[in-house]
Amino acid sequence: QVQLQQSGPGLVKPSQTLSLTCAISGDSVSTKSVGWNWIRQSPSRGLEWLGRTYYRSKWYNDYAESVKSRITINPDTSKNQFSLQLNSVTPEDTAVYYCARGNGNLNYWGQGTLVTVSS
Amino acid sequence: DIVMTQSPDSLAVSLGERATINCNSSQSVLYSSNNKNYLAWYQQKPGQPPKLLIYWASTRESGVPDRFSGSGSGTDFTLTISSLQAEDVAVYYCQQYYNTPHTFGPGTKVDIK
Numbered sequence: 001q002v003q004l005q006q007s008g009p010g011l012v013k014p015s016q017t018l019s020l021t022c023a024i025s026g027d028s029v030s031t032k033s034v035g036w037n038w039i040r041q042s043p044s045r046g047l048e049w050l051g052r053t054y055y056r057s058k059w060y061n062d063y064a065e066s067v068k069s070r071i072t073i074n075p076d077t078s079k080n081q082f083s084l085q086l087n088s089v090t091p092e093d094t095a096v097y098y099c100a101r102g103n104g105n106l107n108y109w110g111q112g113t114l115v116t117v118s119s
Numbered sequence: 120d121i122v123m124t125q126s127p128d129s130l131a132v133s134l135g136e137r138a139t140i141n142c143n144s145s146q147s148v149l150y151s152s153n154n155k156n157y158l159a160w161y162q163q164k165p166g167q168p169p170k171l172l173i174y175w176a177s178t179r180e181s182g183v184p185d186r187f188s189g190s191g192s193g194t195d196f197t198l199t200i201s202s203l204q205a206e207d208v209a210v211y212y213c214q215q216y217y218n219t220p221h222t223f224g225p226g227t228k229v230d231i232k
Contacts, residue, residue, distance in 0.1 A: 037221075047169070047212060047223035064220040065120075098168050104216025105159040107180060109168035 002026040004099050004110040011116050012093075018086040018117075022099030022110050029075045029082055030055045035103045038073060038084045041112075042095035053082055054103075089117045121145050121215050123224035131232040138200040140227045142213035147193045150217065157217035160189055160198045162209045163226075169212060173198065205231065 008020035022036070029036060037052040051063035053073045063071050072085040086093060094117045100106040122145040132138045148157045156176035161169035171180045173189035176196055186201045200207055208231060213224040 046225050047214075049214075049219075049221040049223070062219045066220075100168075102171075104157060104221055105171055105174035105214070106161075106169070107171045107174075109170075112168050 002108040006099055006110040006113045010114055012089055013119050018089050020084045020097055021081055023081040029080050030077055036082045037100045039098045040095040091117045093117050121218055121222050123222050125224040125227050129228040131230045132203045133232045135202050138203050138229055140198040140211050142196040142224050144194045144215050148215045148217035149193050156192055158196050159214045161212045164209045
């Protein structure tokens with residue numbers, strides 16, 4: 001059974017960097033062609049897919065255009081986890097952030113982290 | 120980006136009755152080379168992450184009760200709950216994964232009448 005455990009701060013100051021980690025058990029971040037995704041949810045934007053990383057003989061990333069200039073998703077094979085970094089945050093980035101496993105359809109999700117951007 | 124819309128925004132159905140949710144995509148999510156619709160349905164209860172119910176538009180995820188079914192092709196899709204149970208009260212989302220970004224619909228809230 002795959003489990004995803006999220007960690008990271010719940011409060012970030014404007015202009016700073018949001019950083020979250022998703023630890024994987026029951027699978028490997030290096031499993032070929034399995035995507036490791038970040039999604040966020042807010043009342044104003046609904047569910048918004050942010051991006052993913054996946055391994056297929058080398059590492060690939062896909063990012064949503066809305067955050068492409070600010071986002072980095074990195075795998076960490078030594079710890080079997082992956083991370084989200086979102087730079088230059090504003091209050092508009094306040095949301096519940098989820099990590100999830102899947103190639104499009106997302107069959108395992110983390111528990112969610114409410115991240116508030118406020119000074 | 121592919122825009123997903125859903126109707127209705129909310130619905131209330133009596134226990135044991137049928138609930139039907141519609142989802143429309145702004146362009147086809149049917150991939151002609153494998154004849155698969157890149158469309159999923161999720162259920163979300165308060166304080167929980169979304170749960171995958173249906174993928175490839177009509178394939179039920181393991182463990183999902185058979186009262187949940189998905190249908191449709193191209194741009195028009197339907198999620199049907201054949202006999203609503205109390206535990207089905209939730210918000211339901213469709214999602215396309217034909218193109219990145221993998222966009223979600225705005226959700227349909229299902230309640231008991």
